[in-house]
Amino acid sequence: MQPRSYDFPTGLFINGEWRCEGRDTQPVVNPANEQVIGHVPLATQADLDDALAAAAAGFATWSRMSAAARAAIIEKAAALMHERAELIGTLMSFEHGKLLADGLQEAHSSADIVKWFAEEGRRAYGRIVPGPLANSRQLVMKVPVGPVAAFTPWNFPVRIPARTVAAALAAGCSVVLKAAEETPACTAAMVRCFQDAGLPPGVLNLVFGVPAQVSEHLITSDVIKAVAFTGSIPVGKHLAGLAAANGLKKLVMELGGHAPVIVCDDADVERVATMLAKAKFRQAGQACISPTRFYIQEAVYEAFVERFVQVASGLRLGSAFEVDVDASPMANARRLAAADAFVKDALEHGARLALGGHRLERPGYFYAPTVLVDVPETARIMNEEPFGPVVPFSSFKTVEEVLARANRLNYGLAAYAFTGSDRRALELSNGLEAGMIGINSMLVSGPEVPFGGVKESGIGSENGVEGLQAYLVTKFVQQAVS
Known part of the structure; x- marks a missing residue:
């Protein structure tokens, strides 16, 4: 075009x-x-x-x-x-x-x-x-x-x-x-x-x-x-x-926001991982309600990460006017430097790099879709809003545990949770501390509904x-x- x-x-x-x-x-x-x-x-x-x-x-x-x-x-x-x-x-x-x-x-x-x-x-x-x-x-x-x-x-x-x-x-x-x-x-x-x-x-x-x-x-x-x-x-x-x-x-x-994403072991792993990977990298993660901290229940952790990486690795980056492009550049050079800093810090804290972690060798502010696994809570990216195409993964055992981890920061803009259980959905929606919560959905904004944080x-x-x-x-x- x-x-x-x-x-x-x-x-x-x-x-x-x-x-x-x-x-x-x-x-x-x-x-x-x-x-x-x-x-x-x-x-x-x-x-x-x-x-x-x-x-x-x-x-x-x-x-x-x-x-x-x-x-x-x-x-x-x-x-x-x-x-x-x-x-x-x-x-x-x-x-x-x-x-x-x-x-x-x-x-x-x-x-x-x-x-x-x-x-x-x-x-x-x-x-x-x-x-x-x-x-x-x-x-x-x-x-x-x-x-x-x-x-x-x-x-x-x-x-x-x-x-x-x-x-x-x-x-x-x-x-x-x-x-x-x-x-x-x-x-x-x-x-x-x-x-x-x-x-x-x-x-x-x-x-x-x-x-x-x-x-x-x-x-x-x-x-x-x-x-x-x-x-x-x-x-x-x-x-x-x-x-x-x-x-x-x-x-x-x-x-600012630092939206936790909770995926329970009764969720549809294939569907949710595919949806989240496409949603996360669509605008290089430069959205205040972008999913930014991924907590996956232990039983489906490996399968979820594998599918997420598979989808993310197939995304095609390019300019707005190129054909068959899935993801765009970051907005400025400052964001490139910030992404690099988050990745370096996470690796120093013991995380593993599963995908990306570098700028693309082409003109423009393109940063490869990046996935970090087994990221500890002490890493910067688990505590500061990344505002970029970098995704940290961590596993959890119980809903009670993950709610405590999701709510531990002073951020409270958006949060997302995925489960096949109505009981769990109620527990998660009641327990998450955020102004906007998506349960089995990424759609948390619209003209007729309030947009804001706690x-x-x-x-x-x-x-x-x-x-x-x-x-x-x-x-x-x-x-x-x-």
């Missing part, structure tokens, strides 16, 4: 206008060949101040519009995202490196999320509470919190901004979105859909820049009333501290009715007849 040209303007979008020229820039690199394919402008302090002023004015306009009027614009943006999915997905594949099929799927699923929130925004219900006084009524109202500063990563550069922006807009908030500099064009293409749908100026603003400088400038502003962040736990804690120290701003945070993996939830509530505050009104 011949790729379409990477030809789409990137820029800052502030108060309804695009800004590109006269600013420092950062190169955008195609992970599949390491070539510079574009440059993204970085916001100046004046740009950030303008974005904040625009968000304040935009909120005054947007929050006073009816929920139905807001929904009509958001729904039109969703329709435009579906229409432009090929463009958005192609840009994503150039910038992120993910397979074109994955880019297209993300573009369409992002549009579905936007459409869902367009509808849900009309259901931000309050209630009337009977009161103690005659000739009065008590109203509990849900109102938008105010302008939101949103910070989104490169691994899902359209879906994560879409769910954050759509929820905030549906609630009646304005947004200053600081998106990832590695993947600017696909995010800008999404923002343009909102612009072309008729969103008033200032309601949605897009900036890029030095992350620490942008986050501190936005979060410490009195304009911002809520902060949404998707990223690592250390950065999330830092931003939460800024938000607490500067107005105790409302937080929505989806932080423990240090997050604050609040995105998607679902919980995602809308994240950008609303409660107002109580006691109204008496004079």
Whole structure:
């Protein structure tokens, strides 16, 4: 397949206008060949101040519009995202490196999320509470919190901004979105859909820049009333501290994950191993809910690992635009170095290398699908999120034992378990400490269900009715007849 040209303007979008020229820039690199394919402008302090002023004015306009009027614009943006999915997905594949099929799927699923929130925004219900006084009524109202500063990563550069922006807009908030500099064009293409749908100026603003400088400038502003962040736990804690120290701003945070996978001896080994191997390496393991710690019950341990390695060894790595490709490159050189470090440490702790463990000898950030077996709990990869195509295996004896091991970390985003027993399924779903749990399934996200973690993996939830509530505050009104 011949790729379409990477030809789409990137820029800052502030108060309804695009800004590109006269600013420092950062190169955008195609992970599949390491070539510079574009440059993204970085916001100046004046740009950030303008974005904040625009968000304040935009909120005054947007929050006073009816929920139905807001929904009509958001729904039109969703329709435009579906229409432009090929463009958005192609840009994503150039910038992120993910397979074109994955880019297209993300573009369409992002549009579905936007459409869902367009509808849900009309259901931000309050209630009337009977009161103690005659000739009065008590109203509990849900109102938008105010302008939101949103910070989104490169691994899902359209879906994560879409769910954050759509929820905030549906609630009646304005947004200053600081998106990832590695993947600017696909995010800008999404923002343009909102612009072309008729969103008033200032309601949605897009900036890029030095992350620490942008986050501190936005979060410490009195304009911002809520902060949404998707990223690592250390950065999330830092931003939460800024938000607490500067107005105790409302937080929505989806932080790191280290998802345990438990496979019991009554599971279908052939089917589950095949499914997990394909799922793990599809986007080089660069997903916060990716399965990352594999615990296999002793009776089926050897058979499961053998089948998993067999499937993984047959995966074909390549660029988004090559034919018959199963897995994509990592997003940047940093992730290659991280993968090597995890493998080296695991081997030093006594693990055995069953597959991979090296970078491919070709242009691009390609790392071979890697399987480590008999990995002790002391290895880094069993304690830190790997965020790459490296899989550690360990065996267990009892469900009670494996639950203790799975729950021992401060992560609590996603977890997965596979069993043929309803009793075990209940025990595992009750016992796992995670915000999202898949039992005999890898599907733990969708527009209508909450997406978020417990423990240090997050604050609040995105998607679902919980995602809308994240950008609303409660107002109580006691109204008496004079």
